[in-house]
Amino acid sequence: MSGVGPVEPGEGTRAWDVPEADLTPVPEPPRGRFTRAHARHRRAVLAVAAAAVVVLAGGGYLYATRPKPEPGPEAPYPSQAVGVRYLGPAPRSAGGPRGSFGFVVELSVLDGPTITVPRMTQPYAGLSVRTDPRTPFRIGTDEPRKIVITMRVTECGKVPESAGLPFLDVTLRNTRAIETHSFILGERYAQDLSDALQVACSNDSTSSPNA
Incomplete structure (x- = not known):
């Protein structure tokens, strides 16, 4: 009696068939002097922006709570x-x-x-x-x-x-x-x-x- 047996997976179709070198994560490129300076500049900008928000919020509070001026005298009849x-x-x-x-x-x-x-x-x-x-x-x-x-x-x-x-x-x-x-x-x-x-x-x- 003749027949076809189970199909064998081809080469490279299983995870354990992939060479070990192909699974190694790609290393992050080294950060140069320009990259580090950009990061410092970005942190400085964010800090200034946060300080400006605090100042504006404080100014708005002071304006809203300022004393109201006294009304002037009404004109006579x-x-x-x-x-x-x-x-x-x-x-x-x-x-x-x-x-x-x-x-x-x-x-x-x-x-x-x-x-x-x-x-x-x-x-x-x-x-x-x-x-x-x-x-x-x-x-x-x-x-x-x-x-x-x-x-x-x-x-x-x-x-x-x-x-x-x-x-x-x-x-x-x-x-x-x-x-x-x-x-x-x-x-x-x-x-x-x-x-x-x-x-x-x-x-x-x-x-x-x-x-």
């Missing part, structure tokens, strides 16, 4: 920071409208930031008012500002024959608030206004001065 002074009648301009007259006042900022004056009015329905300079205008703390207030009688029946305690309504605005405040200008202003109204309406106290 504009009505408390403005002074108004009556200076007297304004010079009459030639050729001005009939029934018109003017007064000069001085506005000054006593404290705080610059103040804007958006509007100036008076309480009598029979009088119109305009200012020079025209509103809105600004007032700073550097020096007072003179304002010429020109009034014109539009209806004599709606103005008093004698202004007992007249005042000006002035709207003021600064960085804190906007207010409308009534300023009483004193007895001298009351007398000058009464005299001007009597002259403007001397012909007929019940009619318009333009009639």
Whole structure:
């Protein structure tokens, strides 16, 4: 009887058939002077980077825990920071409208930031008012500002024959608030206004001065 027996492994197909020299690990090449210097430089760089991280972390902590500055003083309300002074009648301009007259006042900022004056009015329905300079205008703390207030009688029946305690309504605005405040200008202003109204309406106290 014939047959094929088990196949024998070929030469070099088993581990014990590999020559001993082929299994020896390859030795690491010797480290030269350049390699050692590079390693030292790398360690130095890593140390500096680590120190920088520590410094930055410490600086961030100090910044976060620093004392907060005290807030500055709040600006005063504009009505408390403005002074108004009556200076007297304004010079009459030639050729001005009939029934018109003017007064000069001085506005000054006593404290705080610059103040804007958006509007100036008076309480009598029979009088119109305009200012020079025209509103809105600004007032700073550097020096007072003179304002010429020109009034014109539009209806004599709606103005008093004698202004007992007249005042000006002035709207003021600064960085804190906007207010409308009534300023009483004193007895001298009351007398000058009464005299001007009597002259403007001397012909007929019940009619318009333009009639």
